[in-house]
Amino acid sequence: MSGIKDIAKKTGLSLATISRVLNNSTLVSEKTKSIVLNAAQALDYQPNLTAAALRSGKSKIIGIIVPEINNPFFSSIINGIEQYVGKNGYSIIIAQSHESKKKERHAIQSFVKLNVDGILVSISKESNDFSFLDKLKQEKIPIVFFDRKPQIDNIKEVVFDDYYGAFMATEHLIQQGGNHLIHIAGDLNLSLYKDRKRGFQAAMERYQKSYAENHVLELKKNSAQDTQILKDHIQKNNVDSIFVNGDEDCIYVLNIIKSLGYKIPRDIRLVGFGNLSISTLVQPPISTIDQRAEDMGMVAAKTILQSLDEKQPTSFKEVLSPKLLIRESSKVISS
Amino acid sequence: MSGIKDIAKKTGLSLATISRVLNNSTLVSEKTKSIVLNAAQALDYQPNLTAAALRSGKSKIIGIIVPEINNPFFSSIINGIEQYVGKNGYSIIIAQSHESKKKERHAIQSFVKLNVDGILVSISKESNDFSFLDKLKQEKIPIVFFDRKPQIDNIKEVVFDDYYGAFMATEHLIQQGGNHLIHIAGDLNLSLYKDRKRGFQAAMERYQKSYAENHVLELKKNSAQDTQILKDHIQKNNVDSIFVNGDEDCIYVLNIIKSLGYKIPRDIRLVGFGNLSISTLVQPPISTIDQRAEDMGMVAAKTILQSLDEKQPTSFKEVLSPKLLIRESSKVISS
């Protein structure tokens, strides 16, 4: 392995010329160009990106912060990001916040110290202080939020239309004959779960189903308790349809419902959210809202790369639209 | 944000002294030390890791290559790695091989150019040329293989005892009264799937069950075909127990078997491999071999960090031992 110095030595040309061939490629004769490239090949030239980063200020590295990397939704997004930026010669560096705003801040600090060219982040549930945005602006490091974002202006964000996705899911349940619907909500500290709840409510009102706050439940993540709560609710209100905030919770609910002796979809119909691969592995396969995680990753990646050569930071918002996937869990059995 | 130059200016001390306080910390008086640290705090000092990396040759970055990041097993391993190295001040950079040896080589190249301090890799199914090891040795970049590794000597590896895990799974099925067992194999290009197959065979022989090559099936990943194959096999050979190479395939098989009208575990008992979170979400929950993905990540991380200050490369092998998790899918129903 060798550097430009070695090529200079071998060809008798100057460092500057070598560098020019390897970068701009302009202002240099075709002849010397090929000489340099041949020598580079022969010597197995490998640029030292650290040195280039120090000198140029561009590290060709994009930092990513997610709550948990081993969460199928986030790892699929990361997959999308990696593929897109990788194709463009960038590497990704990853940190996890584990839903802690302290760790999130720490990760951003690290990224700044590493001179990343841009940052992609899906914020933690705790996050409420976004003063780090000023610092990043000073350092001229663009940042793009994906999926989970702060509720403030003048940011770049790639999000999913959670509101409309929830609306579609609920509407579908109603069109399948549902009259008594409930919604199992996610963590309402996150705006996206609030949006899903709002979408549920909107569809209920649109179709003139009675809606009250007690049509929205939050799980305790304690099987015995949740079973009891669901049982009471279903019996008291004749629940026939449930829209659940996410596929994982949906499968959890599915199993509880089955254990209570109800048949799905005959007695109760279910729709989840996210289209995780597990959603087709259970019986019955669950209907869900496809959240196109990889697409989100790609769009976020594209957005951050475009931001790199912006002189003035602009705001940006892309909303990915939902797609309803109808599977067994919500199909009315035609007699 | 500022660098050591700013601190030097503010304190009137030399760059060297500042650097010493911030690094070695030795050979400097307590008084100036505190002066420097105070100034650093006041000025919001952030070391430029790129510059430090160029000068010292240590980037504080560990490169990771996995086939697919959105594979729960690998993302859990990465989680383990990230947590361990993060605690030690290292960052992780990730690339995917997508089972292509070309992309794998490319990723290694990139990592070398980025001056990563060490590399962790789980090789692709295609990989058969490991000449890059020489290059890394030259560059003094340690490499540790995890889970999937080349079958050569003098490497560092953190693997799982696939052979014994498969043996335990098979033994368990036999102890539950199984007499006619089959094994659904994974990609036999990978040594770990070969080991699982060998473990199955060994247990069969140990317990004097008739074993032949046709007791090992490979799936076509085509639902209609696989259904037919399984149906034939089960009927012809009175199959009562199936050991599947991994949890995902196991759930796939589970659904086929259920669709054929067999009851699990009454008619057929199943054991998977991996203990993915989905294994508890299906009905019945599937018994499996816990592969302790996070532990594997942590051990691999520990191993690579220890390798960093080795003068002479040594070989190393850690084998994580399996744990059988018995769930409904393999429980004999006591009458």
Next chain:
DNA sequence: TTGTACGCGTTATCAT
């Protein structure tokens, strides 16, 4: 104990 000065491998500016 502290300061001076050089070098890490590039890129960029200014000459030629």
Next chain:
DNA sequence: ATGATAACGCGTACAA
């Protein structure tokens, strides 16, 4: 079109 040289920010051998 090409070359000489400074600079990026830090670490360290050497001098004081």
